[in-house]
Amino acid sequence: METRELRYFVAVAEELHFGRAAQRLGIAQPPLSRAISQLERRLGAALLKRDSRSVTLTEAGAVLLHEGRAALDAVEAAEHRTRRAALAVTGRASVVLATKAGASSELLAKLLHAYATEPGSVDVDVALCGPGEQERLLRTGRADVAILHHPFDDLTGLDTEELLTEGQVAILPAGHPLTTRRSLQLSEVTELPDLPLPRWPGNDGTYPDGPGPEAQSHTQLFQLIALGRTLLVVPDSARSQLNDDLVAVPIVDAPEVTTVIAWPPHSRSRAVADLVRAALRL
Amino acid sequence: METRELRYFVAVAEELHFGRAAQRLGIAQPPLSRAISQLERRLGAALLKRDSRSVTLTEAGAVLLHEGRAALDAVEAAEHRTRRAALAVTGRASVVLATKAGASSELLAKLLHAYATEPGSVDVDVALCGPGEQERLLRTGRADVAILHHPFDDLTGLDTEELLTEGQVAILPAGHPLTTRRSLQLSEVTELPDLPLPRWPGNDGTYPDGPGPEAQSHTQLFQLIALGRTLLVVPDSARSQLNDDLVAVPIVDAPEVTTVIAWPPHSRSRAVADLVRAALRL
């Protein structure tokens, strides 16, 4: 199977529409139709059900969509890592560390400092990512290490070491009635009519429906809380970034959040190993 | 990058010889040379150093060899799993479980029984593998689950659950002086001049050099031990397969062996999940 075929199939499987998929791929629709049916013939499996008015995935098609995405990621990763390995020879080596913007900043600062003072350390490029984006960077080889948060991020297929486990707190506007409490239940904050949870853009850039305000950045979000428009449930360490307008109250029954350092399997990079070791020593 | 290019590069990188690689790929040498230099141009990186008498990998080339193998495995896995998903619809579904021939047979029997009695269980095809082979089957999608043994098998990039941790014993011919001992040190058995460790064929089918006898199967191996030609260091549970000719003596300082059940990341198979759950209940 060629990666071109996989890319074609993934495009159709995602769009569920040959015309749009072809447009996205920058080719005409007929060659795309042919490529897909050829792929189906070679695999000996129906991947799509063409229902004259709509296209749907078959069981096998759903499998190929998942596995194919992973395979395309792996190919892309091979390409990126090779390019970066070549760069490292003709000049300064560097590692790319992906981290969620605004999360674990204290831990990150300590890590960077600890690593930088090690002998043989290289430059660390920090990539500040939106939610879920870091995982993608790791899997496609655009990043070498990442700071992830279990159970929010999907760790399957990545090698990880746990760094820190902590509870979660609710971030509330100063003066809100709940700020007088010493602790809260999760159920008390998720369904507050006066403070609906904010909505984040999905991977396609659109917002889910709901009552909460649309958020783009952490600073904007904190401002929205201060204005009494929403609230937030975050790991304990985020307290350090609060100002006087905001109050944190522990939520006793929220799932624990584990901050992990993650890297792609089979990583042969000395720098990645050093970074992980530095992180474990913190 | 197309998988064809990757296959070409991996072939050359493994053979370190354009002619042989071309032969292996079933094409002529000139198009291969061209394909590789084209790949190098597109990546903007030298992958091979052509030293007029020999071909060697550059730093970037070594990275691409590793990552490229993983990517090719992922593509192959996508193909296999799709085919099997299609088969599962048109007839009986099944899972392929890979296990090392002759290892953990008791645990395996219990697992298969426990799973078979579960509601909704499907047929389990057991693939008996040579050393290291199971991992490959998993990564290339020809198997869905595997029983692996840490630290012998490489678990990076696989999801695992631990099933059993045990010490190791030396398997000696009955009557050997060491069989009178209640326990042994690892150093006492690895360098015995009268009982050299056996040699297993590598992935290429050839045997490494050394004094020990060449082994092909476990039964053959046990016979070789009984004949006083070699000895073996294996996990404790292998004792159950011994007959009167053989004696097991614990080795106190051998690394502990953990038997794990492993499956590829992102597995969406119900049967795999059920198998893992059954294994954990043992």
Add this chain to the structure above:
DNA sequence: ATGGGCGATACCCTCAAGGTATCGTCGCGC
């Protein structure tokens, strides 16, 4: 009934991938 949306088919064209012949270079043996 009919027009429009959508995937499949028919047919053509182009270029990239593969083949053959040959060159350039470098060890090595006589």
Add this chain to the structure above:
DNA sequence: GCGCGACGATACCTTGAGGGTATCGCCCAT
């Protein structure tokens, strides 16, 4: 020191896979 042989690169040709345009067939909505 010379020529031979091994090996990768280059030159040039051929073919077919992949892409484009035009059009069909089918179904649903109006």
